Amino acid sequence: MKLLHRSYLQAAYWIIPILILGGLFSFYAIRYIIYEETDEYLQYEMERLIEYHRTWNDLPDYHQVTNIIPEKETPEPFFKDTLILEEADDEMVPHRELHFSLLHNGEYTTLVLRQILPGNDDLLEGVVFIMIGLMVLFILVLLLIVRQLSRNLWQPFYHSLHELERFKINDELPILHDTQVEEFKSLNASVLRMMKKMQSDFHRTKEFHENASHELQTYLAVIRANAEELLSLDRPFEEGDKAKLKVIYDAGRNLTQVHKGLMLLSKIGNEEFQTQIPVNLDKQIQESLRLFDEAIQLKGIHLRYQGTTKTLLLDEGLIETLLSNLIKNAVKYNEPNGFIQIELTPETLIIENSGKSIIQQPEQLKKRFIRGKNGNTGIGLAIVSQICELYQFDFQYEVIGNLHRVHIRF
């Protein structure tokens, strides 16, 4: 059912009780007014007759009042409802009577005034007639108003709906019409936000699948080929065969590493790290450096660290991952007796280290799985890059001759 039809129907449901209530109200209101007016008229008549009597000391004629009852006293005038048979229609018709007394020639006389009232059935008939007329008018106006409203007011909604129906995940995001209506504005904004999230989720999942299948397949192929060879041996197992087992073992370990890295990347991309606590970067860097203390010493690397207190609001685990990845890289790709220089200022973090010059574009290294010569999965920088993106840090990596420099602007 269309929104428009639904609106008509809903409105119609409301009309019925409103009409019934309105009818009842009109009925009683009209009846009340009639009584009021009738009583008023009778009251005037009474006063006129009393005045006449005072002036002329004469009782009115019979045709002027309904009844003259001699020798009867009514201390206070009173109204009375009565039904009288109307001969012509052969039906009982309600009348209003006013009884009052006059002192005439030393004797009380009660006079009765009578006025015909419209019957309840007549009244009802009139009310129903009016109501039906009103209903017809009301429905006509309603039709016009709802139609006009839905054309004008709901137009942005129908436009958005139309765009959503046509939308495919690979398309550009649709342009939803600007509107002044607060509700549509927020609807459009929410829808667009969700679509954006959906699209980026889709792309990330796709990318993940591509990366995963590429990375994992390689190792799986190695495992299968070597296992197959071992299985098809037609001689007893020899010491030398262990080399093949070792290949399988290494591939298995690499799979674990790749898997971990991929999972972390996905989690960062999905914004699963929502905790935000103040982290002292200076302290965190020193802790990360401690992790690689031994490696730095063994390699004879000269380490210089210059830090100021810098506190950021972010996830502690992620910043630890970011720092240890960067420091690990600086250690891993360093040369014996090389150097690492780390500088933390309130605005930037700079890590410089000596290392081999590389041919690859440093920007490329930020992408996933661009491999170095020694077969390292280049996932470390990809993770760093993704974390920086999450916190909107500016991340730059450059290689100038033998100098590698990481530059992060908070």
Added chain:
Amino acid sequence: MKLLLVEDNLRLQQSIEEFLEKNRFLVETASDYEAAFEKLKMYAYDIYLIDINLPDGSGLDLIREIKKDTPEAAIIVISARDSLDQKIEGIELGADDYITKPFELAELAVRVKSLHRRKKFSGSNRMKLANIELDSFTRQVFIAEHEVKLTKSEYQLLLYFFSNPNRTITKESLAEHIWGDHMDLADSFDFIYSHVKNLRRKIVQAGHPDVIKAVYGIGYKLEIAE
């Protein structure tokens, strides 16, 4: 030592079981929640190895049950998910240690044995293999009653060897034991090599035969006559 292993993957269950039995544990297995529940209600074990994700329930509930009956029980949680929440929940429920799949069996041996020592001989934490004595509480090593000074990494390596005597241990698993997630440092094997070299030298200098043997292309082995 009686140990209950709750693990739903039968292949992994079997290899853990075989491995632990070789290490002289008495291993009972359960592959789902119900079977595990039944066993832990009927018998008492020294150590519980519990996988969190079971087909018909959560290992966390099993930990609750165990802690209800025997609050001092030794429990190690196994989980495939590297999720911090589960780890925290497990530890809060009273688990003593947590190990993430995939793991090296040698690493499991270190965890199980050190947990066992902690629970069993509270106070004395000495292990003796050949004439080398290792105190896991004070982190001291003695050869013929004389203390041998080891660096932190050398001590960790020796402890790893002690938990896995007569088993070839790959360089990778040694590196992971010391550096954890950062073991993929390009030269970490060189570090392992120099650490092991120093460790062997210190043992020999203390007048003890060289018990750590290199296994070509793979790693090392602590050889002790059984």
